[in-house]
Amino acid sequence: MDICIIGSGLSGLSAAYALLKKSDKFNITILEKKDVIGGCLSSSRAGRGYIEDFYHHCFSGDTELFELSKELGIYDSLEWLSGSTGYYVNGKIYPLTTPVEILKYPHLSFIDKFRLGRFVLGAKKYDAAEYEDVGAVEFAIEKCGKSAYKSFFEPLLRGKFGDAKDKVSAAWLISRVAIRSDRKAGGERLGYFRDGYNSLIESLAAKLKERGCAINTGTPVTALKFNGETKKWSVNGVEYDAVISTIDPRKLTEIGGPKIIDGDIHFQGAACMSIGLKREVTDGIYWVNMRDDAPYAAVIGHTNFVPRERYGEDIVYLASYFCKKPDGNLEERMLEDFLKRFNLGRDEINWYHLTIEESAGPIYTKGYRRLIPSAGREDLKGFYCAGMFSEENYPERSMEGSIKAGYTAAERLINDYRE
Numbered sequence: 445m446d447i448c449i450i451g452s453g454l455s456g457l458s459a460a461y462a463l464l465k466k467s468d469k470f471n472i473t474i475l476e477k478k479d480v481i482g483g484c485l486s487s488s489r490a491g492r493g494y495i496e497d498f499y500h501h502c503f504s505g506d507t508e509l510f511e512l513s514k515e516l517g518i519y520d521s522l523e524w525l526s527g528s529t530g531y532y533v534n535g536k537i538y539p540l541t542t543p544v545e546i547l548k549y550p551h552l553s554f555i556d557k558f559r560l561g562r563f564v565l566g567a568k569k570y571d572a573a574e575y576e577d578v579g580a581v582e583f584a585i586e587k588c589g590k591s592a593y594k595s596f597f598e599p600l601l602r603g604k605f606g607d608a609k610d611k612v613s614a615a616w617l618i619s620r621v622a623i624r625s626d627r628k629a630g631g632e633r634l635g636y637f638r639d640g641y642n643s644l645i646e647s648l649a650a651k652l653k654e655r656g657c658a659i660n661t662g663t664p665v666t667a668l669k670f671n672g673e674t675k676k677w678s679v680n681g682v683e684y685d686a687v688i689s690t691i692d693p694r695k696l697t698e699i700g701g702p703k704i705i706d707g708d709i710h711f712q713g714a715a716c717m718s719i720g721l722k723r724e725v726t727d728g729i730y731w732v733n734m735r736d737d738a739p740y741a742a743v744i745g746h747t748n749f750v751p752r753e754r755y756g757e758d759i760v761y762l763a764s765y766f767c768k769k770p771d772g773n774l775e776e777r778m779l780e781d782f783l784k785r786f787n788l789g790r791d792e793i794n795w796y797h798l799t800i801e802e803s804a805g806p807i808y809t810k811g812y813r814r815l816i817p818s819a820g821r822e823d824l825k826g827f828y829c830a831g832m833f834s835e836e837n838y839p840e841r842s843m844e845g846s847i848k849a850g851y852t853a854a855e856r857l858i859n860d861y862r863e
């Protein structure tokens with residue numbers, strides 16, 4: 445049976461893996477538009493190793509990710525590291541990891557800190573799905589008060605969703621806070637593979653190739669249609685018995701594919717600059733959120749999380765999200781601002797590169813859940829989908845969610861074609 449998978453991100457690779465694990469009757473071709481595999485989890489060479497183009501870490505509940513890494517033989521290289529946090533306000537970095545640091549933070553009143561602490565510690569008790577139709581902004585104000593919202597949540601929501609922040613569902617906020625409340629004195633407990641997430645993508649791809657799967661990079665799917673006569677799906681002119689699409693549903697219709705979402709779903713884009721530096725700039729902190737106005741929402745000190753010695757230099761990310769396409773000179777604006785703000789000379793930068801992804805994740809607006817497409821449909825024989833828009837990635841997309849979404853699509857296909 446010939447199967448085409450559109451996209452070589454975690455959803456696509458996981459779907460192929462699940463299919464080939466079950467049977468050798470599947471002849472799978474993965475088509476990837478970019479020159480590299482991995483999608484949002486792609487990596488580039490940095491110093492002595494690889495670094496993700498977009499910062500990544502995993503969480504203690506990511507059971508499918510752990511299982512998969514065991515099957516690929518890389519689980520032993522999973523390390524649990526501490527991720528400290530801080531806030532950049534009025535030109536100064538304030539550490540906000542330990543209770544003492546939080547108490548000393550001058551930009552929140554004692555009562556605001558108390559309300560925030562109570563909300564963060566209690567976030568796991570809320571059932572996110574029940575708050576699907578409540579706005580994140582209203583919810584944060586109700587639980588923490590207006591001033592805590594203004595000085596703490598608003599900059600985070602603005603940085604992540606821009607103008608769309610008022611439409612975001614409280615379900616997203618709750619799950620986001622709950623997942624990030626696994627804290628110890630030194631910071632949040634976050635997982636990272638010793639050789640980076642590149643090792644996950646590469647070992648998964650190697651396993652697929654070993655089992656006969658073709659992965660064709662630099663091959664965008666531009667034409668997809670169902671041939672009523674042969675009852676097959678034509679992808680760039682080649683016919684397949686089934687297709688699994690892992691791409692943004694809006695882009696799927698642009699290439700001729702079916703409309704799988706009945707409503708208005710928005711994706712946000714991400715622009716992330718990684719920079720190799722001669723010195724450390726975030727006072728030893730991993731994740732610094734910007735409250736001051738800057739062309740990036742956070743400065744992520746990667747080598748304050750993963751030991752610097754692995755790369756032989758300091759590495760930071762400048763992270764930003766966008767809803768409308770960023771203007772052409774974003775790279776220069778980000779770099780200029782960063783150099784000025786952190787008193788760095790150009791000669792202190794070893795290298796930098798900007799990665800832009802227009803479909804970096806759905807915006808979880810109120811009512812989003814009702815729009816989620818199912819992995820397969822009776823009326824679309826041979827067509828399946830999995831990705832950041834899937835049920836498994838609600839209400840926040842993740843590596844774990846994309847692996848599960850890939851598995852679900854594969855399972856559905858296997859069930860439909862069971863002999």
Ligand SMILES: Cc1cc2nc3c(=O)[nH]c(=O)nc-3n(C[C@H](O)[C@H](O)[C@H](O)COP(=O)(O)OP(=O)(O)OC[C@H]3O[C@@H](n4cnc5c(N)ncnc54)[C@H](O)[C@@H]3O)c2cc1C
Nearest residue numbers: 451453454455477483484498500501664665831832842843
């Ligand atoms: C900035 C950022 C930070 C993140 N941090 C974390 C984190 O710390 N922890 C965590 O668990 N998750 C994190 N994630 C989420 C995680 O990366 C994603 O959930 C996951 O990688 C998505 O995989 P996917 O296969 O569903 O989608 P994608 O990775 O988007 O894969 C889709 C693939 O399809 C390809 N494609 C698109 N159109 C076509 C076409 N026409 N023809 C062929 N190919 C096409 C794309 O190039 C891409 O490779 C982060 C994501 C981003 C953007």
